[in-house]
Amino acid sequence: xxxxQKAIHYERYEFxxxxxxxxxxxxxxxVSLTVNGEVWLTFMCTPVNLEAMSVGFxxxxxxxxxxxxxxxxxxxxxGDNVDVWLNRSVExxxxxxxxxxxTGGVTAVDAxxxxxxxxxxxxxxxxxxxxxxxxxxxxxxQELYRxxxxxxxxxxxDGEKIVLVAExxxxxxxxxxxxxxxxxxxxWPETRILITTGRISSEMLQKAARLQAPILISRTSPSSLSxxxxxxxxxxxxxxxxxxxxxxxxxxxxxxLA
Amino acid sequence: xxxxQKAIHYERYEFxxxxxxxxxxxxxxxVSLTVNGEVWLTFMCTPVNLEAMSVGFxxxxxxxxxxxxxxxxxxxxxGDNVDVWLNRSVExxxxxxxxxxxTGGVTAVDAxxxxxxxxxxxxxxxxxxxxxxxxxxxxxxQELYRxxxxxxxxxxxDGEKIVLVAExxxxxxxxxxxxxxxxxxxxWPETRILITTGRISSEMLQKAARLQAPILISRTSPSSLSxxxxxxxxxxxxxxxxxxxxxxxxxxxxxxLA
Numbered sequence: 381x382x383x384x385q386k387a388i389h390y391e392r393y394e395f396x397x398x399x400x401x402x403x404x405x406x407x408x409x410x411v412s413l414t415v416n417g418e419v420w421l422t423f424m425c426t427p428v429n430l431e432a433m434s435v436g437f438x439x440x441x442x443x444x445x446x447x448x449x450x451x452x453x454x455x456x457x458x459g460d461n462v463d464v465w466l467n468r469s470v471e472x473x474x475x476x477x478x479x480x481x482x483t484g485g486v487t488a489v490d491a492x493x494x495x496x497x498x499x500x501x502x503x504x505x506x507x508x509x510x511x512x513x514x515x516x517x518x519x520x521x522q523e524l525y526r527x528x529x530x531x532x533x534x535x536x537x538d539g540e541k542i543v544l545v546a547e548x549x550x551x552x553x554x555x556x557x558x559x560x561x562x563x564x565x566x567x568w569p570e571t572r573i574l575i576t577t578g579r580i581s582s583e584m585l586q587k588a589a590r591l592q593a594p595i596l597i598s599r600t601s602p603s604s605l606s607x608x609x610x611x612x613x614x615x616x617x618x619x620x621x622x623x624x625x626x627x628x629x630x631x632x633x634x635x636x637l638a
Numbered sequence: 639x640x641x642x643q644k645a646i647h648y649e650r651y652e653f654x655x656x657x658x659x660x661x662x663x664x665x666x667x668x669v670s671l672t673v674n675g676e677v678w679l680t681f682m683c684t685p686v687n688l689e690a691m692s693v694g695f696x697x698x699x700x701x702x703x704x705x706x707x708x709x710x711x712x713x714x715x716x717g718d719n720v721d722v723w724l725n726r727s728v729e730x731x732x733x734x735x736x737x738x739x740x741t742g743g744v745t746a747v748d749a750x751x752x753x754x755x756x757x758x759x760x761x762x763x764x765x766x767x768x769x770x771x772x773x774x775x776x777x778x779x780q781e782l783y784r785x786x787x788x789x790x791x792x793x794x795x796d797g798e799k800i801v802l803v804a805e806x807x808x809x810x811x812x813x814x815x816x817x818x819x820x821x822x823x824x825x826w827p828e829t830r831i832l833i834t835t836g837r838i839s840s841e842m843l844q845k846a847a848r849l850q851a852p853i854l855i856s857r858t859s860p861s862s863l864s865x866x867x868x869x870x871x872x873x874x875x876x877x878x879x880x881x882x883x884x885x886x887x888x889x890x891x892x893x894x895l896a
Contacts, residue, residue, distance in 0.1 A: 385862075386862040388862070388865060388887065390877075390885045390886060390887045391885070391886045391890055392883070392884075392885050392886075393766050393769075393883055393884055393885075393886070393893075394882065394883035395882070395883075396766070398895070401885075405859070405860065405861065405862045405865065406859070406861055406862065407861070407862040407863070408839055408840055408861035408862055408863040408864070409862075409863065410840075424839065424840060424841070424863075508651050508654070511651075529859050530837055530858065530859030530860070530861065549837075549839065549861055579788055579807075581666055581682060581807065582666055582668075582682060583682065600788065601663070601664070601787050601788030602663065602788070603663065603664060603665070603666030603788065603807055604643075604644040604646070604663045604664065604665040604666055604667075605665070605666040605667065605668075605682075606666065607646060607663065619648075624652065624653070625650070625651055625652035625653075626650075626651050627648045627649070627650050627651075627659075628648060628649045628650075628651070629646065629648045632649055635651075637656070
């Protein structure tokens with residue numbers, strides 16, 4: 381196994397002087413995904429929760445629905461491959477083959493059609509104060525970040541507390557890890573709110589839709605496409621969230637007005 | 639053509655009050671890359687400098703060396719596809735790697751082995767003050783960021799001034815755009831310093847190596863793998879750079895000591 385952080389040494393220049401520092405940096409590591417014995421792709425990721433990331437990725441891409449379909453999931457001894465065996469044959473999606481891999485774009489475009497959700501109405505409701513509290517709790521739950529910096533954290537909340545947390549150098553991997561942790565722990569809170577330190581691209585939005593989370597909160601900014609998709613799916617998209625302030629880009633009706 | 643920014647409307651909650659805002663957000667758009675008539679992949683990107691991004695991507699992946707090999711590069715009228723025609727046949731690489739990139743970047747696993755550079759010695763030299771100035775100039779050159787936020791900017795410097803600038807929602811796309819702008823303008827300064835707002839993953843480091851830039855400066859953090867690769871290539875890797883301070887993770891010998 382590979383540790384998620386690594387000791388490094390660097391020189392800091394400040395006030396016209398040099399200082400030596402020892403620190404930890406976040407590990408980025410190539411990890412291949414093998415499905416039913418066939419290598420599908422290589423994640424660049426932080427090597428923690430690799431089993432969850434792998435089954436969560438397959439879930440988020442619409443290729444599996446529950447752990448009942450998973451015979452075995454195992455990280456190889458060197459930590460650079462995850463073997464997933466399903467109890468049935470599975471075709472690597474055609475568009476991956478055509479693009480020889482898994483570009484965000486192509487899988488996003490295809491998976492978009494596969495994610496068939498539409499959140500209606502104003503449920504679940506969330507108070508403005510609760511949004512600030514969830515963001516605070518996300519920060520408190522950041523273990524790797526405190527040690528290394530440079531890592532993204534996402535969390536799943538049931539509307540009151542943080543249920544699951546995942547960290548990775550790649551923000552989209554954090555949502556695959558969340559999905560995998562839900563699957564592997566059979567933990568699907570009725571109310572699902574996702575909070576993330578990462579920017580919201582279409583890929584992030586799509587994974588949130590697949591995770592059936594009608595509320596998605598980011599510390600930072602959404603892209604134009606993610607706003608359009610949030611409107612289409614009926615997702616409440618919140619950006620630049622801090623303890624006492626945030627922006628709402630779509631479906632504000634779920635936020636109880638102050 | 640699609641504009642790189644889009645007007646949006648959002649509601650801001652602060653001090654227990656709501657306020658309506660009109661703003662611009664950065665556009666994220668799927669753009670497919672067609673090479674010699676065959677669709678290869680889809681970029682998720684900000685639709686500006688798409689021709690440069692496409693040929694720069696092929697260059698950074700080691701699939702072309704100069705514009706002499708490019709018969710034609712053209713953005714289709716809807717702005718969602720770039721047609722690149724080479725003057726020879728080309729094989730799509732077998733294995734693409736899913737990266738930690740901002741929008742789920744893709745890069746060929748094999749490319750690492752293909753980048754055959756090793757920067758030796760202490761040339762070019764750069765003064766600590768010059769590093770701060772380059773970072774300042776990077777910020778000054780951010781056009782989309784000032785309008786929208788949520789965008790990455792990278793710049794190529796010849797050691798004295800900023801020569802080229804590229805912006806994109808995906809940080810790896812900015813270095814593909816830089817490569818393409820170098821190619822299309824036949825602009826290859828002898829001294830090459832790259833400055834970027836984005837985190838340094840292995841993919842970013844690899845593109846810098848391919849661009850023959852022995853100095854890479856980031857506003858933020860490097861991953862463990864990028865530090866290892868910088869050591870292997872002989873690249874001076876600088877992180878958390880501001881006007882008056884920065885961290886050096888490898889090959890400090892190029893920085894003139896204060």
